[in-house]
Amino acid sequence: MKSFEELMAIKEKMKDKVALRNAGDDIRVVVGMATCGIAAGARPVLNAFVEAVAEAGLSDKVTVTQTGCIGICQYEPVVEIYEKDKEKVTYVKMTADKAREVVEKHIKGGAVIADYTIGAGTL
Template sequence: MKSLAELQAIRDKMQGKVIMREGSGDIRVVVGMATCGIAAGARPVLNTFVEEVAKAGLADKVTVTQTGCIGICQFEPVVEVYQAGKEKVTYVKMTADKAKEVVEKHLKGGNVIEDYAIKNI
């Protein structure tokens, strides 16, 4: 059974680290979570990004956030990747499997997966 003592242990482990994390985060992954995104399957996409970024050890570098409607509902679930000094990448019709691949190839490997992206609008 999960207990609050376990949470205490997480706190003790994290306290030093968290301060560092706030200053960094040079990649931002934004998942569209309005009615259109949610209905199209954005929730598992978001959850996969959160899990896989942590698993890949990228949590210091990558921040995963949510936003409202991006305006291209027919392409939902939509995910935008922002990185300082680079053009925004917009991934469309995302799934949990594609999200895994984006973490591996793009966020970790640095290569945009053009097949899943649309030209910036």
């Protein structure tokens, strides 16, 4: 059973890390979590981003946040990626698998996956 002692151990371990952490906001991943997003499957997409960012060791650089309805409900789950000095990238009809791919190729590798963006002709 998960214990509160374990939670305190995590806290102690994280304290040191927190000190090193700058207000890391180089890249912001924003997932639409209104009724439209939730109904279309945004919850597993969000959780996949949170997990993949942490597993890639990018938690200091990347923040994953939620927002309301973006206004393009037919393309949900919608994910927007904001990066300093770069144009916003809007990924549409996302899945958990696509989310992991975006972390690997786009966020880690720097290459936008055009096929998944709103501009792609396949939609």
